Amino acid sequence: xxxxxxxxxxxxxxxxxxxxxxxxxxxxxxxxxxxxxxxxxxxxxxxxxxxxxxxxxxxxxxxxxxxxxxxxxxxxxxxxxxxxxxxxxxxxxxxxxxxxxxxxxxxxxxxxxxxxxxxxxxxxxxxxxxxxxxxxxxxxxxxxxxxxxxxxxxxxxxxxxxxxxxxxxxxxxxxxxxxxxxxxxxxxxxxxxxxxxxxxxxxxxxxxxxxxxxxxxxxxxxxxxxxxxxxxxxxxxxxxxxxxxxxxxxxxxxxxxxxxxxxxxxxxxxxxxxxxxxxxxxxxxxxxxxxxxxxx
Numbered sequence: 001x002x003x004x005x006x007x008x009x010x011x012x013x014x015x016x017x018x019x020x021x022x023x024x025x026x027x028x029x030x031x032x033x034x035x036x037x038x039x040x041x042x043x044x045x046x047x048x049x050x051x052x053x054x055x056x057x058x059x060x061x062x063x064x065x066x067x068x069x070x071x072x073x074x075x076x077x078x079x080x081x082x083x084x085x086x087x088x089x090x091x092x093x094x095x096x097x098x099x100x101x102x103x104x105x106x107x108x109x110x111x112x113x114x115x116x117x118x119x120x121x122x123x124x125x126x127x128x129x130x131x132x133x134x135x136x137x138x139x140x141x142x143x144x145x146x147x148x149x150x151x152x153x154x155x156x157x158x159x160x161x162x163x164x165x166x167x168x169x170x171x172x173x174x175x176x177x178x179x180x181x182x183x184x185x186x187x188x189x190x191x192x193x194x195x196x197x198x199x200x201x202x203x204x205x206x207x208x209x210x211x212x213x214x215x216x217x218x219x220x221x222x223x224x225x226x227x228x229x230x231x232x233x234x235x236x237x238x239x240x241x242x243x244x245x246x247x248x249x250x251x252x253x254x255x256x257x258x259x260x261x262x263x264x265x266x267x268x269x270x271x272x273x274x275x276x277x278x279x280x281x282x283x284x285x286x287x288x289x290x291x292x293x294x295x296x
Contacts, residue, residue, distance in 0.1 A: 002057040004028040004199050010055045014081040018200050022075060023132035025206075026054050027156060029197040033058055036128065036208055039190055040154040042066050045123030049114055049150065051099040051139055052132045056082040062128055063092050067121040070113040072099045074132075099139055104228075106142045114148045127153040133202070136161050137177050144184055144213060145224050153211040162189050162207035169278040176231050183227065183279040185213040220283055226293075227286040229253055234274035234282075242277075243270040252293060262288055 002010070007026045011017060018024040027033060036058075042048060042065040053059050053071035059082065062069045070093045071086075073079040079096030086092040093113055101107050118125045127143050127150045136157045143150045160173070165187040167174040181187050190208045195201035221227055233253055234245050246259040256262065263270040266285045268277065277285070 001030045001033050001061055002028065002055060003030075007055050007057065007199060010081065011078075014077045016075065016077040016081070019075060021134070023052075023134040023136075024054065024075070025130075025133070025198040025200060025202045026057070027130045027193075027198055028057070029193075032156075032191070032193065032197060032208070033061055035191065036154050036156065037061050037065055039208070039210060040065075040126060040128055040152070042126065042128070043123060045121050047114065047117035047121050047123065047125050049110065049125070049127045049143070050129045051110075051127070051135075052129055053082050053094065054078060054130070056085050058128070058130060059086065059092065063089055066126075067091060067123065068117045069093070070095065070110060070117060072097065072107065072110055074098050100135060100142070103138050104142065106139075106146055111146070111148060114150075118148055124151045126150060127155060130156040133158045133161075137164075140165075140211070141177060141180050141228075144211070145180060145228060149213075151213050154208070155211075156193065156206055156208050158202075159192065159205040159207045162187075162209045165189075165209060165211070170276055174275050176228075176235050179231050179235070179279045179282050180228065181211060183221065183283050184218055184224075185211055187211045217283075220287070222287045222290040226252065226290050227283060230286045230289060231274075231282055234277070238273065238275060241271050241273055242268070245274060246270075253289065255293060255296060256289060262292070 007028055044067045046066050048062050048066040048069045050071040053073040059071045068091045072095045073082055083094045095109050097107055099107055164173045164177050165181045167178045188210045190210055193206040233249055237245050265288050
């Protein structure tokens with residue numbers, strides 16, 4: 001692990017500077033990095049994904065604990081630097097690319113490597129990362145809803161994003177991230193981090209968050225992609241009622257003609273807004289939609 005001065009020295013050697021547009025804020029407090037690792041209880045049978053490898057400080061700690069690590073770095077200069085640093089590590093794979101192919105899909109190389117790691121080790125697949133602020137929500141949703149489906153996440157993110165993960169229906173910060181996270185598992189804020197433990201310090205507080213997927217919840221979902229579509233439709237227009245949102249349905253959901261009957265089957269009042277439905281109700285609704293589409 002690296003001190004603030006070591007991170008600055010590595011960046012200087014690479015000819016790189018922190019890029020605000022990429023959400024680059026480097027965590028240099030080694031006690032906090034150790035805390036995150038200890039919370040994850042990583043074993044040699046576990047495969048770990050890291051997104052936003054930076055200078056490799058967390059990567060090194062993960063490599064010591066895990067069976068295998070795949071780390072992604074978008075910044076070209078940092079990617080080259082961290083690749084050189086770990087070129088002799090047998091259990092570390094560095095991918096110099098965007099972690100996201102699109103907003104709704106992970107990089108195919110990351111997916112392929114994660115699937116191979118999980119198959120080889122037979123343990124958990126974990127996301128452990130100091131996530132870049134600008135892609136944190138998209139990364140987390142895709143990591144748990146797209147193959148290879150991570151089992152757990154231990155991440156450092158912006159405090160507001162962490163609060164959204166645990167927000168309850170009806171609150172101002174309740175949104176798609178809240179619904180997907182809580183529909184699949186349980187999230188817990190482990191620790192709040194002040195800006196001073198990062199370099200350069202961000203303007204907001206951060207949090208370390210644990211997410212664990214629960215089989216009792218995932219087993220109820222018939223089609224995760226359809227759940228995401230339903231959430232996107234009904235939460236994409238916060239001022240509109242459910243009934244009004246359905247008029248804007250596209251893709252597979254455009255095939256649904258009798259939305260009022262769908263809501264009645266789910267025991268939901270179509271005159272309320274999407275933010276009033278809890279994650280369990282979204283799952284029930286998406287399952288009814290799935291059955292209707294299957295029977296067409």
